[in-house]
Amino acid sequence: MRVRERExxxxQALKGLDQDQFYDRIIEFGKSLPPFPPHLRTQQNRVLGCQSLLYCAVELEAGLLKIFIDSDALISKGLGAFAHFLFDGMSIQHALEERITIFEKLDLFTTLSLTRLNGLESLLRHILVKVIHIK
Incomplete structure (x- = not known):
């Protein structure tokens, strides 16, 4: 599945939710993330630009991206789950060639605070930089 299809x-999963339901769903997404390997909790995997403590590691397994994300904050972890869903299991080529439109599709500019938007943008940038280095 390509980025656009994943978006x-x-x-669809967030369609028609009010703000409280939206945040509840984000928190639930965060709870669905696979466990974050302790050895990957390094400064190199820390996402700068996020107010919360957010970690993201990217590895290549059998030619596909393997994304690991964890945070000490429920909302940040849930937004991290968005990024995990978008990129985990994707090829490097597909991850790099597709434009991310999740902000527009989910109308995140009006739903999330500016600090959370900046954190999500930092996370997506962090992932793409790591993918470029893997390539």
Whole structure:
């Protein structure tokens, strides 16, 4: 599944929710993340630009991206789950060639605070930089 199709799935899962329901769903997404390996909790995997403590590691396994994300904050972890859903299991080529439109599709500019938007943007940038270095 390509990034655009994955974004459509997220948009469908969040469609029609009020703000409280939206945040509840984000928290639930965060709880679905696979465990974060302790040895990957390094300064190199820390996402700068996020107010919360957010870690993201990217590895290549059998030619596909393996994304690990964890945070000490429920909302940040849930937004991290968005990024995990978008990129985990994707090829490097697909991850790098597709434009991320999740902000527009989910109308995140009006739903999330500016600090959370900046954190999510920092996380997506962090992932793409790591993917470029893997390539």
């Amino acid at each position: 459509d799935c997220l948009a």
